[in-house]
Amino acid sequence: MKYANEIQKRRTFAIISHPDAGKTTLTEKLLLFGGAIQVAGAVKSNKIKKHATSDFMEIERQRGISVATSVMTFQYGDTLINLLDTPGHKDFAEDTYRTLTAVDSVILVVDSVNGVEEQTRRLMEVCRMRDTPVIVFINKMDRDGKNRFDLLEEIEKELNIHLHPMTWPINSGKDFKGVYDLHNKSLVLFTANTKANEEDVVNINDLGDVVLDEKIGDADAKILRDDVELVEGVYGALNANDYLKAKVAPVFFGSAVNNFGVKELLETFVRISPTPQSRETSVRHLDVNEDKFSGFIFKIHANLDPKHRDRIAFLRVCSGKFERNKYFHHVRLDKDVRFSNPYSFMARQKDVIEEAYPGDVVGLFDTGNFKIGDTLTEGESFYFTGIPSFSPELFKEVVNKDPMKTKQLEKGLLQLTDEGVAQLFTQFGGNKKIIGCVGELQFEVIQYRLLQEYGASCEFRTLPYYKACWITSKDQKKLDDFTRFKTNNIAADKDGHLVYLAQSEWFLNTERQNNPDIEFHFTSEIHKEG
Known part of the structure; x- marks a missing residue:
């Protein structure tokens, strides 16, 4: 308390x-x-x-x-909002x-x-x-x-x-x-x-x-x-x-x-309005008044400052006290990390802070360690539950218009899809890059930002897929056979997990019936614990 x-x-x-x-x-x-x-x-x-x-x-x-x-973040009377x-x-x-x-x-x-x-x-x-x-x-x-x-x-x-x-x-x-x-x-x-x-x-x-x-x-x-x-x-x-x-x-x-x-x-x-609330985790109920620090990443933004190639991970503090330069445990990577320049925000302006408390949102300078949903604690291992991730509904192949900028394009695609507004898939056994989004405007934003922030120009070619499903199986041989027979429809997400790209609802239902040993998941949450 x-x-x-x-x-x-x-x-x-x-x-x-x-x-x-x-x-x-x-x-x-x-x-x-x-x-x-x-x-x-x-x-x-x-x-x-x-x-x-x-x-x-x-x-x-x-x-x-x-x-x-x-x-x-702003102050109104005695309240920090x-x-x-x-x-x-x-x-x-x-x-x-x-x-x-x-x-x-x-x-x-x-x-x-x-x-x-x-x-x-x-x-x-x-x-x-x-x-x-x-x-x-x-x-x-x-x-x-x-x-x-x-x-x-x-x-x-x-x-x-x-x-x-x-x-x-x-x-x-x-x-x-x-x-x-x-x-x-x-x-x-x-x-x-x-x-x-x-x-x-x-x-x-x-x-x-x-x-x-x-x-x-x-x-x-x-x-x-x-x-x-x-x-x-x-x-x-x-x-x-x-x-x-x-x-x-x-x-x-x-x-x-x-x-x-x-x-x-x-x-x-x-x-x-409510003060910061207690939360559920994968292990137990976490009380907001606990003394030990915990928090989770709910958003990642690349190039907040176009002059510096920075990525900021947005952390919501859930319990305890976040402190600058103190080591905290990164649960998914199972390693300790510390932050010398944590920020509070006023939109574009960033102020370095010394400490933060439950309810606060802190910007952490990120070199690629974070994904959405990652948890930081003072040693305990758990995840905060209920952070959604969606199956994309629109799929387009990325066509590189400037082969001299291939490196920049690949880096830009990785960083922008880390923000969670789009997903990046690589066709199985090939090098075709596929972007999956929930809406058309996202492609426009990605194309614009690739050019402005990375100097990479590309165009998108629409692909006839209806849904992305993450596939898992207890029987590795069955999974290997399925991926071999369906090579054109199999891709890997950026973490290397296998994804089946279905052309239509009919195709998806047929594959599910024909392959009872393979599980089809509509979000990548299944791999969270791994």
């Missing part, structure tokens, strides 16, 4: 949403409140050269989308799913105009699998969107979650006048482009107060009174325990781009 104070101070969460719901904008506004940045970047505007703080890869700046999870901004684009969902294993709660951004979208559903399923507490921020209230009651009903039905409004909107679109804070009994009036800490707040202890009519007009005051009576009758006061158990999601209405409704969200988040 010696680090209980530090644990109580910390909150680690991710912001998730469908693309374009305003996630990166909300991230920026939270950083403004925390004093971590002074000027918000115009994410979509090319006229302004200040880009969103959390979008640090060149291709993200050009396209105005986040394709890699960024980590930002670790915020993980995730890619909204579905082609990078895998990165987002892994990030969700490193946080204790999430803020889900829903666009009031479009409501619940496909990616919102997928992300919410991951949160439910892990019982992650969720706060919902309904964004873009200053645009003409869906009716507020319809929107709540749609979110509850589509995402299968009970909501609890914490603020209530007064109109929307061009008639949007602000929100009524149900918790603090105050009226927060809307003006476009508000700066942080400059909200126009009117305390109204009694909704019958004539001040309400003066501020928003008789008609809107009447609607608000009826709405609030209905909402309070249905929902009552928020039970913070139900939120922590992921049974209820508090809801806020606002406009991130205008910095409106964000402060109420942040203050409630600090008040009710």
Whole structure:
């Protein structure tokens, strides 16, 4: 229990949403409140050269989308907040799913105009699998969107979650006048482009107060009174325990781009969100209050700084105290490692830290020792469970356009696929390099980064595969025979494990029936212990 104070101070969460719901904008506004940045970047505007703080890869700046999870740490009052901004684009969902294993709660951004979208559903399923507490921020209230009651009903039905409004909107679109804070009994009036800490707040202890009519007009005051009576009758006061158990999601209405409704969200988040939580491992339940250090790698990023060929492994501290220059045990490699320059993050800026506590995310300079899911401990051997890895759905052969740069291409492919957004396979008995991804955009990003960061130019040739299956068997001879007969469909992943590339579902099912002694696995987790 010696680090209980530090644990109580910390909150680690991710912001998730469908693309374009305003996630990166909300991230920026939270950083403004925390004093971590002074000027918000115009994410979509090319006229302004200040880009969103959390979008640090060149291709993200050009396209105005986040394709890699960024980590930002800032202080708000007495609370130290670790915020993980995730890619909204579905082609990078895998990165987002892994990030969700490193946080204790999430803020889900829903666009009031479009409501619940496909990616919102997928992300919410991951949160439910892990019982992650969720706060919902309904964004873009200053645009003409869906009716507020319809929107709540749609979110509850589509995402299968009970909501609890914490603020209530007064109109929307061009008639949007602000929100009524149900918790603090105050009226927060809307003006476009508000700066942080400059909200126009009117305390109204009694909704019958004539001040309400003066501020928003008789008609809107009447609607608000009826709405609030209905909402309070249905929902009552928020039970913070139900939120922590992921049974209820508090809801806020606002406009991130205008910095409106964000402060109420942040203050409630600090008040009710969970401190760093205990976790399950392959051996036992690990209590967050244990004195001995443990943590796991949930993300790897190559070339964070294009001037230096660096790879950073992102470590989530789960228990104990991480210390600079102290030896820790790398479980998979079974060797002790130490770090002379561990970092904390403010997107691109890195500050060397001396120590870190549960909930913190530390950047470790990596020379190729780490893979996603690796565990560091003070000697004990275990893995943290539940870190997903997916079977790719799109496969392309890498065609080298510049044979003089073969070495650079191979190095780039290895390093970029280590980040976990794509998988690299080498055809069995040959040298054909195959990249497997979950989405089309990933190929574009890989091609761009190979050229920009490694000077290697390549193109991709689509291959007719439907799924990658890792194959194992207790009977080595059967496995050898299978790989010999199916040479064209067999590849090795970068760790040398055999993979069967199936052309279709029919082919896959046929092979499974014809080869009962061979097991087909859809993730590489099977090799985790090896």
